[in-house]
Amino acid sequence: MANDHVMILGVGNLLFSDEGFGVRVVEELERRYSFPENVSIVDGGVLGVSLLGVMSEADQLIVVDVIRNKGVPGDLYRLEGDAIPERIRAKNSLHQIDFLEALTLCQAMEKVPEAVILGVEPEDINTLSTELTETTKNRMEDVIRMVLGELERLGVTYNDKGADDHVSCNPI
Numbered sequence: 001m002a003n004d005h006v007m008i009l010g011v012g013n014l015l016f017s018d019e020g021f022g023v024r025v026v027e028e029l030e031r032r033y034s035f036p037e038n039v040s041i042v043d044g045g046v047l048g049v050s051l052l053g054v055m056s057e058a059d060q061l062i063v064v065d066v067i068r069n070k071g072v073p074g075d076l077y078r079l080e081g082d083a084i085p086e087r088i089r090a091k092n093s094l095h096q097i098d099f100l101e102a103l104t105l106c107q108a109m110e111k112v113p114e115a116v117i118l119g120v121e122p123e124d125i126n127t128l129s130t131e132l133t134e135t136t137k138n139r140m141e142d143v144i145r146m147v148l149g150e151l152e153r154l155g156v157t158y159n160d161k162g163a164d165d166h167v168s169c170n171p172i
Contacts, residue, residue: 003038004059006156007113008147011044011065017129018122018136022064025143032144034159039151061113062150064143066122066136073123074135076142080116118146 010026013019023043030041042054055061067077120143123133132140151158 004154005057006039006060006062006151006154007042007055007058008039008062008064009042009044009055011063013045014130015128017124017127017131018066018120018133019125020130021066021120021122021132021136021140021143024132025064025140025147028140028144029147032161033148034161035151036157039156039158055113058113060154061115062147063115063117064147065117065119066125067117067119068125069121071121073121073133074139075121076139076146077119077121078116078146079119116150118143118150 008026008029010022010024012022012024014023023045026041026043035041040058044054067079069075069077071077120136120139123135148158
């Protein structure tokens with residue numbers, strides 16, 4: 001798994017407050033860490049089905065997004081396997097529907113990456129604002145740690161650009 005193509009894909013709309021959370025997380029990951037060549041960081045925005053070609057290149061897909069799960073704003077989620085389609089169908093955002101369609105088309109092409117979706121219950125995805133709510137902003141570090149944990153699970157090494165220490169993660 002350490003040599004698989006791992007894609008970290010942030011999706012969302014930066015113009016609607018917490019809806020831009022996934023994109024903000026991948027921007028921060030790219031700013032703070034360097035990753036090996038087999039790891040790509042992708043700002044998927046609201047491209048949905050247009051991401052099909054990019055997604056089909058990945059062996060392992062880590063998606064970061066807001067997840068409406070009838071929880072309390074700020075709740076964290078990790079979805080994989082059969083839980084992904086059910087949760088995405090329950091979402092109220094257009095890009096999530098397109099994202100599900102892209103995953104389904106990957107299945108039709110028989111090039112389905114192993115996927116996990118990490119996210120936070122949003123407080124507000126309807127207000128026209130480029131700022132995250134405080135609730136969601138306060139969970140960004142937790143989701144970044146979740147993404148790094150997924151990389152560790154996959155045996156991926158990475159470097160913290162702000163530290164001299166090399167972070168090497170090996171699965172147990």
